Amino acid sequence: MLKHFILLLVFTFTTLPASTLSLLILGSGGPEMGDQRASSAYIVKVDGRSRVLIDFGGGASLRFEEAGVHIEELDVILLTHLHIDHTADLPALMKASFFTPRSRDLELFGPEGNRVMPGTRTFIKRLFENRDGAWQYMGDYLDGRAAFRLRAKDVRKSRKVHTIYRKGDLSIQAVSVHHGPIPAMAYRVNVGKKSITFSGDMNGKYHTLERLAKNTDLLLAHNAVPKGAGGPAADLHMTPYTIGQIASKANAGTLILSHRMLRTLGRESETKKEIRKSYKGKTAFADDKSLYNVR
Numbered sequence: 001m002l003k004h005f006i007l008l009l010v011f012t013f014t015t016l017p018a019s020t021l022s023l024l025i026l027g028s029g030g031p032e033m034g035d036q037r038a039s040s041a042y043i044v045k046v047d048g049r050s051r052v053l054i055d056f057g058g059g060a061s062l063r064f065e066e067a068g069v070h071i072e073e074l075d076v077i078l079l080t081h082l083h084i085d086h087t088a089d090l091p092a093l094m095k096a097s098f099f100t101p102r103s104r105d106l107e108l109f110g111p112e113g114n115r116v117m118p119g120t121r122t123f124i125k126r127l128f129e130n131r132d133g134a135w136q137y138m139g140d141y142l143d144g145r146a147a148f149r150l151r152a153k154d155v156r157k158s159r160k161v162h163t164i165y166r167k168g169d170l171s172i173q174a175v176s177v178h179h180g181p182i183p184a185m186a187y188r189v190n191v192g193k194k195s196i197t198f199s200g201d202m203n204g205k206y207h208t209l210e211r212l213a214k215n216t217d218l219l220l221a222h223n224a225v226p227k228g229a230g231g232p233a234a235d236l237h238m239t240p241y242t243i244g245q246i247a248s249k250a251n252a253g254t255l256i257l258s259h260r261m262l263r264t265l266g267r268e269s270e271t272k273k274e275i276r277k278s279y280k281g282k283t284a285f286a287d288d289k290s291l292y293n294v295r
Contacts, residue, residue, distance in 0.1 A: 019047050019169055021194040021294040023218055023256070026063040027055075028286040030224055030261035031085035038063045038288055039085035040259055042220065044189045044196055051075045051170060052189050054198050058088040061096065063288055072102040076165055078172065079110030080200025081184040082123050091127060091135050094150065105149045109164055109174070111183035112154045119183075124152035155185055161212050175212045177202035180236045188212050194294045196220065197252070201259065203235060204242045210249040217294040219252035220286075222259035226267050227274050244275035253294075255279060258286040 022045045029037025039057025041064070043050045050073045056064075071093065080086060097106075110120030118126065126132070128150070130139030140146035155164055157176045165172040173188040179201045186209050188197040197213040199221045213219050224237040238246070247255045255275070264271060268285055275283055284292070 018194070019191050021046055021191045021196065021217070023196050023220065023292045023294075024050070024067060024069070025256075025258060025286045025288060025290040025292075026067060026069075027057055027060045028258045028260055028288050028290070029057075029059075029085075030259050031057075031083070032262050035260075035262055035265060037260065039088065040080075040222075041089070042198065042258075043067070043069055046170065046191050049073050052172070053077045054187065055080055055086040055200075056089045056093055057085040061089040061092040064093070067289055071097045071100045074106060075167060075170065076172065077106065077108040078185075078187050078198075079108065079120060080186065080198065081111055081179055081182050082117050082120065083182065083201070086201075087123075091138070094128065094138055094141055095135075097141075097148075098146075103147050105151055107165070108150060108152045109155050109172075109185075110152070111176070111185050112157050114181070114183050116181045117183055119154045121152045121154050124150065157183065159206055159208050161188075161208075173212060175208045176206060177208055178205035179203070180232065182236075186212050188216060196294065197250075199238070199246075201237060204238050204246060210246045213246070213250035213252055215251050215253075217253040218256055218292060219247055219250060219254070220256045220258055221247070223257040223264050223271060223285075224259045224261050226264050227270055229263075240271040240274035241277060244278035247275070247279040247281065252279075252281060254282045254284065254292070256284050256286050256292060260285065 024043040026041035027038030038059030040055040041060030042054040044052035050069045113119030128138040141150045161175045171190045177186045195216045196218045197216040221243045
C-alpha cells in the first residue's frame, strides 16, 4: 500500500506541467527620439504573471500600461546599467505604485559604481531619499513608511557568473560586461530548465556573455551599432558580427535583437547577414510590445 502511494506521488510530481516562460518587449529603442520606440525595457512572464522587469527607460511606463502589466506582480527589477535610456521612467513606476494594492517589498539590482557612475543603491537614494533625493517626497519607499519598501542592491563586479536572486522556481544569474567606462551587467533569468538571457549594452570585450548565455532558450542582444562601427560606439556596443559570434558560442536557441537605434534601423538585412556568418539559429528583430514564448 505504501509503495503504491509513493509511486503515485512520484508520478504526480513528475507529470505536473512545466511553467510557461515568455519575454515581453516594452521598449525596443535606444536614447534617441524620432523612431516612436520606447527605450530599453523588458518583462519576463512566468505562467502569465509579470515577475521580472529588466531596465525601464523613457517611454516604458506608457508601454507598461498598454501591455496590461501589473506593478503588484513584480518580484524584482534588474538594471543592466544606469544610463538614462535604461532608467528614466523608474520615478514614474514608483509613483504609479502608490495607486496599486502592492504591499510586499520590491527588490532592485544593478551594478556597483566607479569614478564615472554611482552604484545602484546610491543612485536610488539620490532619486528618492527623504531629505536629499530629487523626488524626496518619495522617500517613504526607502525607509519603510510606505505600503512597501524598494530594496536596492549593488551587484558586485565579477567576470564569473554568479547567482544574485532565488525564489521558488525562479533564479537570476549575473556577470559583468564591458560597456566602455560604464559599469554594466548581463542577466540570465531561469525558470526550471528554461531561460532568457539579457546582454544589456556591451561590446563583448570581456567574453563573459557567452558563458552566461550557454544553451539559453532566448538571448536578447542589443543591436545599437551597425556593421563597420568604430571609435566610441564600438567601445560601448557589439557590432552585428560580434553578436553572431556570441550567440553561436552560447548555442542560444533564438536570438532577439533590441535597443534598435536609428543608425541600425533599415539595415536589418545587412545586420542579419553579418550575424549569419557565425550564428545559424533563429533571429528576430524586436518591436515594442512584441511577445516571445519559450517552447
